[in-house]
Amino acid sequence: MADKQLLPPLGFIAIDVHFHRPPGDAFNESTWPFPLIHIQAEGSSESEVVTKGAYDAALIDRFVEAGLKLAARGCVGIITSCGFLAMAQQELSARLPIPIATSSLLQIPSLLAFLPPGKTIGILTYDDARLGPDHLTKIGLSCGAVSRTRIVGAPANGHLRRLIQHGAPYVHADIEKELVEIARNMVIEYSDIGGILLECTQMPPFAGAIQRAVRLPVYDVYTMGCWFYSGLQRNRPLVWGAVESS
Known part of the structure; x- marks a missing residue:
């Protein structure tokens, strides 16, 4: 470049x-x-x-x-x-x-095309109580494509949410540990996940640690x-x- x-x-x-x-x-x-x-x-x-x-x-x-x-x-x-x-x-x-x-959700159609038909995309979001199918259909995903996503969110009172909502002190290690644990639990709960997409624009600094923990492709706003x-x-x-x- x-x-x-x-x-x-x-x-x-x-x-x-x-x-x-x-x-x-x-x-x-x-x-x-x-x-x-x-x-x-x-x-x-x-x-x-x-x-x-x-x-x-x-x-x-x-x-x-x-x-x-x-x-x-x-x-x-x-x-x-x-x-x-x-x-x-x-x-x-x-x-x-x-x-x-x-x-970063705009990458989902391509990511699903990369994966075998039986695999899904795990979406790690800032708030899984508010992110849902309407956001995915709004960017053109069919109902079939939406069914190939698994959405899991950061905890409501966790380090990431407190940082963004309340300006809590930024501690990289605490947020990393939180997101890695969520990702690990997500791939245990959903064994069909073939890749992970990070919805939140604050998550890319932790993408490498998440990938090392789950050993799957990880995409985010930086890759997009x-x-x-x-x-x-x-x-x-x-x-x-x-x-x-x-």
């Missing part, structure tokens, strides 16, 4: 919340191998975005406003700060002038964002060498 600073930026629409975001978190500019410009959807909240039902028009408008600002600043595409925003994928892609990938950007900005890889003359 070309020098990072010479590449066009990817845009990032964040919910209006504030807590520690280490390298690996999708909000952190150092996470990505390309420039990132982030902007907040003013007035949005965790409880407003992390929900079962459809979003109201005012919330969609705030994300559209933020997306238009990112497009005006030269972003070639946009991602967002919460996997639950899969619920807004259709509305936002219809109203923005540049491509948007709202959620890198794939998404790779088509938005094509660059000849250095390892290919110079273009051969005819």
Whole structure:
């Protein structure tokens, strides 16, 4: 890939919340191998975005406003700060002038295609009481595809939820232990899981530990964002060498 600073930026629409975001978190500019410009959807909240039902028009408008600002600043595409925003994928892609990938959940159709028919995708989410089939059908999954998913969430009073909801101190080891335990229990409970998808944009720093624990493919917003950007900005890889003359 070309020098990072010479590449066009990817845009990032964040919910209006504030807590520690280490390298690996999708909000952190150092996470990505390309420039990132982030902007907040003013007035949005965790409880407003992390929900079962459809979003109201005012919330969609705030994300559209933020997306238009990112497009005006030269972003070639946009991602967002919460996997639950899969619920807004259709509305936002219809109203923005540049491509948007709202959620790591958008990878599910491809991941299911990679797996044998009898295997499922385990979705490790921020809140399994609120993430459900409506989010998956909103991004085009059929009922048959939805039935090949297994959704398990972080504990309501666990380290990850306290960090995001209440700004609790960030302790990497505590969150890692929590998520690894959930993943281990998930693959024990559902022996048909052939891969894991991390819904939450705060989870990529723990993807490696989760994979070592369960020994399965693990995908998240980082894998989605890198794939998404790779088509938005094509660059000849250095390892290919110079273009051969005819």
